[in-house]
Amino acid sequence: MKQKLKIIKIGGNVINDKDSLSSFLADFSKINEAKILVHGGGKRASEMISELGLKPKMVNGRRVTDQSTIEIVTMVYAGLLNKNITAELQKNNCNAIGLSGVDANTILAHKRVVKDVDYGFAGDVDNVNSDIIKVFLTNDLTPVFCAITHDKKGQLLNTNADTIAAELAKGMSKYFEVELIYCFEKLGVLADVNNDTTLIEKIDFLMLQFLKKENLISEGMLPKIDNCFDALQNGVKKVIIGKPEVIIDKNIKHTTLVL
Amino acid sequence: MKQKLKIIKIGGNVINDKDSLSSFLADFSKINEAKILVHGGGKRASEMISELGLKPKMVNGRRVTDQSTIEIVTMVYAGLLNKNITAELQKNNCNAIGLSGVDANTILAHKRVVKDVDYGFAGDVDNVNSDIIKVFLTNDLTPVFCAITHDKKGQLLNTNADTIAAELAKGMSKYFEVELIYCFEKLGVLADVNNDTTLIEKIDFLMLQFLKKENLISEGMLPKIDNCFDALQNGVKKVIIGKPEVIIDKNIKHTTLVL
Numbered sequence: 001m002k003q004k005l006k007i008i009k010i011g012g013n014v015i016n017d018k019d020s021l022s023s024f025l026a027d028f029s030k031i032n033e034a035k036i037l038v039h040g041g042g043k044r045a046s047e048m049i050s051e052l053g054l055k056p057k058m059v060n061g062r063r064v065t066d067q068s069t070i071e072i073v074t075m076v077y078a079g080l081l082n083k084n085i086t087a088e089l090q091k092n093n094c095n096a097i098g099l100s101g102v103d104a105n106t107i108l109a110h111k112r113v114v115k116d117v118d119y120g121f122a123g124d125v126d127n128v129n130s131d132i133i134k135v136f137l138t139n140d141l142t143p144v145f146c147a148i149t150h151d152k153k154g155q156l157l158n159t160n161a162d163t164i165a166a167e168l169a170k171g172m173s174k175y176f177e178v179e180l181i182y183c184f185e186k187l188g189v190l191a192d193v194n195n196d197t198t199l200i201e202k203i204d205f206l207m208l209q210f211l212k213k214e215n216l217i218s219e220g221m222l223p224k225i226d227n228c229f230d231a232l233q234n235g236v237k238k239v240i241i242g243k244p245e246v247i248i249d250k251n252i253k254h255t256t257l258v259l
Numbered sequence: 260m261k262q263k264l265k266i267i268k269i270g271g272n273v274i275n276d277k278d279s280l281s282s283f284l285a286d287f288s289k290i291n292e293a294k295i296l297v298h299g300g301g302k303r304a305s306e307m308i309s310e311l312g313l314k315p316k317m318v319n320g321r322r323v324t325d326q327s328t329i330e331i332v333t334m335v336y337a338g339l340l341n342k343n344i345t346a347e348l349q350k351n352n353c354n355a356i357g358l359s360g361v362d363a364n365t366i367l368a369h370k371r372v373v374k375d376v377d378y379g380f381a382g383d384v385d386n387v388n389s390d391i392i393k394v395f396l397t398n399d400l401t402p403v404f405c406a407i408t409h410d411k412k413g414q415l416l417n418t419n420a421d422t423i424a425a426e427l428a429k430g431m432s433k434y435f436e437v438e439l440i441y442c443f444e445k446l447g448v449l450a451d452v453n454n455d456t457t458l459i460e461k462i463d464f465l466m467l468q469f470l471k472k473e474n475l476i477s478e479g480m481l482p483k484i485d486n487c488f489d490a491l492q493n494g495v496k497k498v499i500i501g502k503p504e505v506i507i508d509k510n511i512k513h514t515t516l517v518l
Binding site: 051082 | 307310311330333334335336337338339341342343345346347349350354355356357358359361362363364391394398400407409411412413414415
């Protein structure tokens with residue numbers, strides 16, 4: 001039987017508030033099983049871009065990563081956020097190791113092919129080096145990934161953190177029974193995003209087709225859910241979307257996705 | 260017999276120039292033995308401090324690290340420089356892993372005790388976790404350390420990169436026959452810093468006493484040499500100070516320090 005592994009992704013809502021982040025990291029440290037944390041960038045990168053007199057460029061809600069931007073997101077995601085999160089986990093006696101996809105060649109990507117929009121130094125993931133990540137886990141380390149990858153030609157690439165989490169989950173399923181948990185500000189997938197009572201507690205593949213057909217999934221949620229089902233179809237055991245507290249308290253309502 | 264390990268430190272002169280850095284990293288990748296790279300910060304941190312409208316604070320040639328400064332050096336050293344160096348080593352087929360002392364609790368430090376000067380979030384090293392670094396090396400990884408450490412209370416600390424290299428060399432001597440190489444812009448230790456023909460090719464402990472007595476070591480070089488002898492007295496086999504090219508070509512003149 002495979003050992004259990006939890007892969008947990010946090011985004012801006014947890015990262016932007018110092019107290020929320022501390023409280024989340026304290027909870028995360030209490031998880032006894034093997035675990036991996038993936039963090040997004042929050043608003044700090046956009047703030048830094050502005051502080052340096054530049055303007056964040058977005059197309060269709062996604063960042064366009066030019067040369068200055070890849071430098072700044074590398075500083076903020078791989079430096080400031082990743083090392084502060086890792087230091088706080090170390091304080092909580094969780095032996096965390098902060099990583100980008102460059103480190104130990106853990107996540108290999110390629111620069112996104114230009115179709116309608118040139119997203120610049122945006123990376124699409126090609127491969128997760130599950131062997132070396134397994135070495136870290138079996139040495140009781142807890143990898144903490146920021147969403148920076150590389151192309152093995154020396155270029156750093158800005159990559160979507162939800163996708164990183166799903167790709168890690170797929171890759172690690174080779175060795176572990178993986179549970180993937182996306183933490184965000186809502187209870188889970190809501191039929192009406194402004195109404196917590198419309199939580200959809202369980203989504204299977206049939207339900208997904210129905211929800212899509214009825215246009216009941218918000219535009220922001222769709223790529224996340226597609227990531228989830230991609231993971232489930234590639235070996236991941238279970239995917240959960242919910243509030244950060246769900247990582248230690250399964251009684252808090254959330255959405256479970258299954259095949 | 261212990262396996263050989265080279266620990267190589269590069270500073271500003273190599274880092275500030277893109278071509279010098281590329282050329283150095285290509286050479287470094289050719290070293291077949293187990294190896295660790297330690298990099299300083301170069302001028303990029305000071306530039307970033309200025310770009311953000313702040314002023315670098317220095318006392319006695321050392322940086323005073325206030326709250327803004329620790330954030331910026333973490334971004335520049337652990338993010339921008341560390342990840343770009345690691346990506347370029349990956350390009351050269353060197354399986355590098357970028358680390359700060361926070362990651363896997365590799366280098367534990369404490370905030371420097373205030374005597375005459377309050378250096379702020381400056382760290383003095385307490386312990387190197389040689390066991391986990393050995394795990395990385397035996398898995399054919401090449402650790403690349405920036406000079407950021409932590410106190411295991413959640414605080415990041417700015418630490419002298421020469422000292423990091425010496426402490427790593429001392430710590431790893433438990434398992435390896437360590438050669439420590441400091442690369443900088445001169446041929447080595449010069450009796451007259453402006454005259455390459457005054458290179459002192461070998462310094463042992465007696466010679467060191469003589470050079471100190473005669474005031475023949477420049478103020479900037481003294482702490483570096485003290486680091487070297489501290490390393491030699493704590494298990495490190497050999498220390499070299501020289502130009503970056505010395506790492507692959509021992510025919511280039513340099514200074515060797517021995518007990």
